[in-house]
Amino acid sequence: MCGILGLLLHDASVHAAPEICEGLSLLQHRGQDACGVITCGTKGRFYQCKANGMVRDIFDANSISRLLGGMGVGHVRYPTAGSFNNAEAQPFYVNSPYGIVFAHNGNLINTESLMQFMDQTAHRHINTASDSELLLNIFAYNLQQTGKFRINEEDIFTAIGGMMHQVKGAYACVAMLAGFGIIAFRDPNGIRPVGFATRKAGAGLDYIVASESVVADAGGFTDWQDVNPGEAIIITRNGISRRQIAGPSTFAPDIFEFVYFARPDSVIDGISVYRSRMAMGDALADKVQAVLQEANITVDVVIPVPDTSRVAALNLAQKLQVPYREGFIKNRYVGRTFIMPGQQMRKKNVRRKLNAMALEFADKNVLIVDDSIVRGTTSKEIIQMAKDVGAKKVIVASCAPPIRYPNVYGIDMPSRKELVAYGRDTDEIAAEIGADLVIFQTLPDLVNSVRQLQPSIESFDCSVFTGEYVTGGVDEEYLQHLETLRADNNRAKAMTMSLGALEGKGGGDANGLSEQQKADQANSSALPNGTDATVGLHNSWNTQA
Template sequence: MCGILGLLLNDPNIDCAPEICEGLSLLQHRGQDACGIVTCGPKGRFFQCKANGMVRDIFDEKSVQKLIGGMGVGHVRYPTAGSFNNAEAQPFYVNSPYGIVFAHNGNLINTTSLLHFMDATAHRHINTSSDSELLLNIFANNLQQTGKFRINEDDIFTAIGGMMKQVKGAYACVAMLAGFGIIAFRDPNGIRPVGMASRKTATGNDYIIASESVVADASGFSEWSDVNPGEAIIITRAGVTRRQVHEPEIFAPDIFEYVYFARPDSVLDGVSVYRSRMAMGDALAVEVRRVLAQRRISVDVVIPVPDTSRVAALNLAQKLNLPYREGFIKNRYIGRTFIMPGQQMRKKNVRRKLNAMALEFADKNVLLVDDSIVRGTTSKEIIQMAKDVGAKKVIVASCAPPIRYPNVYGIDMPSRNELVAYGRHEDSIAGAIGADLVIFQTLPDLIESVRQFNTSINVFDCSVFTGEYVTGGVDESYLSHIESLRADNVRSKVAAMTGELSAQEGKGGGGAGVAVNGVNGRQTVLTSNGPSGQNGNGPDDTVGLHNSWYS
């Protein structure tokens, strides 16, 4: 799961990097492994800064000042199938054709055949194991086929439409073409979120593209509009052009965005994340009342597992007429444990992140409300913490059904054997995490909790609960392959292999270099593209005259 952001300011003399940096900090919850910004300055030159780490650590005042230009692309990342290599921090860049910068949220499922195509037919080198770089090169290759000195918007739309026919999986993307503008598109199923908004200025309109609407709200943009499935948007200083470049398929946004990933103050595909989580709490209350009555168990207090489950827990407590208490105090300087790399690191950070207050647990039957139970690492530690401070019984209520299958569309739920619910029924899950009882939301209730706010969405991607993958092409051999790449023990080895190529790297022809300045692994690079390929839109159309690297 990643966060993407694109910004085009109407005044090219105002640098967009400070605002992109602020926007990325609002998307930090979507990825804490790496971040990056690339801006486009005078004569189409790209200015880059990216590295492993948090936004606040990578982008100090000095590095932001070096990012010149009125349009740019930003990205926050955590890895799924890829490694933790600094080289895989996004945005990615290719100089041919025309100079393209690219940021991607999602995951492709036909990378093997695409890598072969890149090697045997397109003759383009893929330098990392990231499918984001692969997707960029598919797009670049399609643009290359025009053979034009200057391309137009029709050429870009055609290239994206062709790319959508070639690739399978989930992708929400923002790209930047040197001296031309920014581009956004979304996979035909709309699995991953992305939208755009505008802001009026004295000289014209600024435009923003982001994974979540909260970025637009905080920056004074309005008229948020989701990118439709299979749609592409081109934004230049002359205006916005939207086009459906791929025939509509089943619209199936990932329901886990509403359960966990998105901020509660965001609106995704017309659905308020906050309202959907309120509805999840109401629906879960009904199931909790039924199960507790059946088991003849009483509950003294409802306590949320901070932070994502707070909204649902409060509604649940109100509906059940039970006291709601904050039993865990959170250290806000520790990252989200779900997206931390490695089981041991996740386990170690749970107790650093949360502290249980004995006053709220001692001699009570406690109902802990969590958004979901994935690996069970966090849940097990939290339950033990509650018992350590005197809880008599700990019942866990999950806003999501049991997660029994891997996510192949960009969320790090890797190996089935790592999922605590895989091959287990509810009582067995409770035993595995040390709970006295576990109560799960039903899938129909979860779907209705979200769908009631936008009834035009008929289907959600619920593959982590059902094992049914909306794109097709996911069979046992694929799952085994992706699990071998993603499993924690393999990923730990890959993370240690700094400077070495991974299993998918080293294929194809020659590649481009990256200059690193050696400060926290931060790349502060000034790049530029090859021969000019712009249509003259905007003041930066004299690009492509330089090929220098500056640190």
């Protein structure tokens, strides 16, 4: 669940980097592992800075000042299976043909066959385990097939069409061609979000492409439009061209965007995330009321797990006519625990992130509302915190149904054994996390909560609840492969962190940067001085590996 951003300013003398970094900070909720920006200046030169870490840590005034040029691409990374080291920070770059910068949100499911194609047919080297680099090279290979010294928009649309025919999975992408412009496209099922907007700039327009509309709103851009499933857009200083590349397919945006990942002030595919969560709360209230009556339990207070469940919890409380209270106080300097890599890190940070106020829990039957229950790690810690400060009964209500299947489209929950609902019924889930009762939203109610705001969308990707994957191509063999890959990745990351701790590299300085992050920045500083995009820039990238 990465965040992508592209910006093209009408005035080429104005540097795009400060606004790109500001936009990435608004997408930080989509990825905390790494971030990067590459800009394009005069004569097609690229300037880059990328490293492991948060936007606020990597991009200071000095690093931003070195990112020259009036257009650029940014990325915040959320690590998925096979992805963790600093060489996989995006955007990626290839120098052939033409100089291409690329950022990707999603996950491909046919990487093995694509890697064979790259090796045996395209003869292009893939340097990391990231399918984003693989996707970039497939796009570059298809562009190269034109055989032209200078390409036009028709050639780009043709190359994207060839790429979409080859790859399977979820992808929302933004690319930049040296001295040409910004390109964005979306997979034929529209699983991952991306859109664009414009802003008046003198006699012309500035253009922004982003994962969520909130970035455009904050920058003063208007007329936000989603990139359609299977569509590609090309933005230059002469204007914008749009073309439907892929044929008809099932439009199925990921419903988990609305449940958890997206900011409430964003609009995705014409659906207000905020209003969808209000509707989830209303629907969940009916289910909670029925279950509590059957169990002969009354609740004294409704308390949300901050932040994503607040909207739903407030609507639920109003409908049940039960007091709504903020019982958990959040430390805003700890990141989102769900997207933290590693079970131990997530568990360790729950109590650092939240503190329960005894005033709201003591001697009460408490209904805790959460957006979803995934691994159960956070829920278990939260329930224990509530009981530690005197709650009599703790009932948990989830805005989402039980998550029993892995996500293969870019969310880091591929191992079925990590899912608390896998192989368990509702009572067993409650026992596992220590709740007196667990109440789940039904899938029809969840889908209706989102779909009622945009009835033209007939289906959503609900594979984490149903095990039905809209792209096809996901079988038991693939799931086993993905789980093995993730286990290997976790072991490698744990070893790296252990070695770093032994060598004294695990801590951060007063500015929040660890020694490794400083090294990453040092490696990336070779490019901000300017490197021609046509002369093998990737050798500088390899110094990070």
